[in-house]
Amino acid sequence: MTTTTKPVNQKAWFLILPVFICVAFSAILPLMTVVNYSVQDIISPERRVFVGTEWFAKVMRDGDLHAALWRQLTYSFAVLAIEIPLGIALALSMPATGWKSSAVLVIVALSLLIPWNVVGTIWQIYGRADIGLLGAALKGLGFDYNYTGNATHAWITVLVMDVWHWTPLVALLGYAGLRSIPDAYYQAARIDGASKFAVFRYIQLPKMRGVLMIAVLLRFMDSFMIYTEPFVLTGGGPGNATTFLSQYLTQKAVGQFDLGPAAAFSLIYFLIILLLCFVLYNWMQRVGTADKEVVS
Amino acid sequence: MKKRHIFLAAYIVFALLPIYWMVNMSFKTNQEIVSSFTIFPQHFTFANYLTIFTDRSWYSGYINSLIYVAINTVISVSVALPAAYAFSRYSFLGDKHIFFWLLTNRMTPPAVFLLPFFQLYSTVGLMDTHLAVALAHLVFNVPLAVWILEGFMSGIPREIDETAYIDGYSFPRFFVTIFLPLIKAGVGVAAFFCFMFSWVELLLARTLTSVNAKPIVATMTRTVSASGMDWATLAAAGVLTIVPGAVVIWFVRHYIAKGFAMGRV
Numbered sequence: 001m002t003t004t005t006k007p008v009n010q011k012a013w014f015l016i017l018p019v020f021i022c023v024a025f026s027a028i029l030p031l032m033t034v035v036n037y038s039v040q041d042i043i044s045p046e047r048r049v050f051v052g053t054e055w056f057a058k059v060m061r062d063g064d065l066h067a068a069l070w071r072q073l074t075y076s077f078a079v080l081a082i083e084i085p086l087g088i089a090l091a092l093s094m095p096a097t098g099w100k101s102s103a104v105l106v107i108v109a110l111s112l113l114i115p116w117n118v119v120g121t122i123w124q125i126y127g128r129a130d131i132g133l134l135g136a137a138l139k140g141l142g143f144d145y146n147y148t149g150n151a152t153h154a155w156i157t158v159l160v161m162d163v164w165h166w167t168p169l170v171a172l173l174g175y176a177g178l179r180s181i182p183d184a185y186y187q188a189a190r191i192d193g194a195s196k197f198a199v200f201r202y203i204q205l206p207k208m209r210g211v212l213m214i215a216v217l218l219r220f221m222d223s224f225m226i227y228t229e230p231f232v233l234t235g236g237g238p239g240n241a242t243t244f245l246s247q248y249l250t251q252k253a254v255g256q257f258d259l260g261p262a263a264a265f266s267l268i269y270f271l272i273i274l275l276l277c278f279v280l281y282n283w284m285q286r287v288g289t290a291d292k293e294v295v296s
Numbered sequence: 297m298k299k300r301h302i303f304l305a306a307y308i309v310f311a312l313l314p315i316y317w318m319v320n321m322s323f324k325t326n327q328e329i330v331s332s333f334t335i336f337p338q339h340f341t342f343a344n345y346l347t348i349f350t351d352r353s354w355y356s357g358y359i360n361s362l363i364y365v366a367i368n369t370v371i372s373v374s375v376a377l378p379a380a381y382a383f384s385r386y387s388f389l390g391d392k393h394i395f396f397w398l399l400t401n402r403m404t405p406p407a408v409f410l411l412p413f414f415q416l417y418s419t420v421g422l423m424d425t426h427l428a429v430a431l432a433h434l435v436f437n438v439p440l441a442v443w444i445l446e447g448f449m450s451g452i453p454r455e456i457d458e459t460a461y462i463d464g465y466s467f468p469r470f471f472v473t474i475f476l477p478l479i480k481a482g483v484g485v486a487a488f489f490c491f492m493f494s495w496v497e498l499l500l501a502r503t504l505t506s507v508n509a510k511p512i513v514a515t516m517t518r519t520v521s522a523s524g525m526d527w528a529t530l531a532a533a534g535v536l537t538i539v540p541g542a543v544v545i546w547f548v549r550h551y552i553a554k555g556f557a558m559g560r561v
Binding site: 006012018023026027033089090094109111112116123214225273 | 300301303304307308310311312313314315316317318321329330331332333335371374375376378379381382383385386387388389391394398399400401402403404405406407408409410411412413415416431432434435438439442443447492495496497498499512513516517527530531533534537538541542545546549550
């Protein structure tokens with residue numbers, strides 16, 4: 001949002017109001033409940049004791065939580081490191097016009113439209129060495145592949161599944177960014193005799209900056225909150241190898257019914273995402289502006 | 297063949313193989329799926345699809361899902377439109393903070409909201425209704441819709457608004473008759489994304505429903521746990537869940553390419 005030239009108009013608040021009410025009903029009220037729980041020990045609905053920051057201290061010292069957090073961070077950064085470059089490459093290689101572009105667009109988007117638990121279910125069979133295509137193929141190539149027993153295999157399978165599932169989002173956004181570049185830019189580059197890499201580096205990449213920022217943020221948020229796919233595929237196992245934060249939280253909240261600690265955990269979880277998104281957002285904004293100075 | 301063609305072809309194979317495997321499974325019998333590895337169905341059968349179309353507990357899942365996804369998409373886009381307009385046209389007290397605050401809701405893991413939602417909707421008596429799921433999904437769809445629409449609107453020059461006001465248009469009339477047609481593409485893209493994220497979400501949809509509004513995603517998980525592993529029906533149901541989304545994307549495919557970039561780049 002660039003605000004430099006916008007007229008000041010406080011009545012604009014009335015236009016925001018519907019959104020505010022909707023989100024307040026479905027976000028602020030629940031969030032208040034979470035905050036409320038996080039400082040109480042709920043023995044039964046009638047018996048509650050104020051415990052202050054005790055749950056927060058307890059959660060912060062939880063070794064399993066630290067392990068889940070590290071697993072989550074490694075996973076999210078692996079997701080970004082693979083999906084962003086792959087998505088950009090895909091966007092660059094998709095045809096620009098004609099029926100081919102429509103067909104490729106729809107094929108690429110297909111995996112986004114599959115409900116998350118179906119994604120998990122497909123890969124559950126797909127990866128089985130006895131009856132699944134991927135598993136059988138890997139076995140045929142001589143790998144001793146077994147995602148249910150081997151922690152590393154399980155982790156990589158979840159990652160590959162995510163790449164398959166979500167790279168299209170990056171590709172679609174990048175593709176949209178590319179299509180908006182006027183032909184004049186390419187013509188100018190041709191006259192200058194710019195190399196393909198120079199065209200990418202100084203024209204295409206800066207022009208994709210805005211949409212790529214959305215892509216990076218969305219992918220980061222969503223991979224950090226991943227729940228359904230690994231839950232269906234591996235159930236968090238073997239052992240704890242693919243138990244990410246959301247699943248750990250759900251185990252605590254629903255499984256053990258520890259409302260207080262679960263609420264404290266929720267808040268810490270939320271703050272971590274918020275902090276990381278804020279850092280990413282500001283970092284990308286800086287990188288983007290530095291780029292612009294080089295170009296102009 | 298250029299390098300990029302080979303790369304694209306390789307990716308398409310990578311993208312389609314798992315989907316092919318599901319389609320393949322949906323035409324097999326359970327026995328064949330579990331006992332042997334076959335590239336093509338040996339005993340080709342439509343029985344799995346027939347089960348879904350004739351069993352009420354299956355097909356009502358699709359209807360329930362479509363209902364709450366439709367309600368959610370309509371609410372999300374219609375509340376997001378005026379808000380996105382305000383963000384793209386005016387500056388006002390706390391505008392940037394509100395914008396970022398909206399985005400933070402997109403960052404909240406649904407797992408965090410699970411229990412509070414359960415209690416909130418129980419209290420107001422909305423449990424197991426389509427409206428409950430539709431409202432719950434607003435948390436992540438409204439911010440996204442505002443975000444997308446704001447991008448589109450910023451691409452429309454402000455002179456258009458000013459000219460319309462000078463010509464004597466009132467704000468509502470200007471918005472509906474002049475502005476809305478200009479950002480049609482944006483509405484299409486925003487609606488597509490709302491549809492998609494609401495359609496594929498499982499955790500909240502499953503928690504907030506039990507019988508009357510049970511979505512197809514939940515029907516699938518429960519069938520698995522109840523009657524052992526009915527892989528074949530599950531695969532057929534999975535294939536059918538792709539269909540509505542594929543139809544929607546076919547209609548907005550031109551906008552997707554054009555639209556996202558306007559104003560955002």
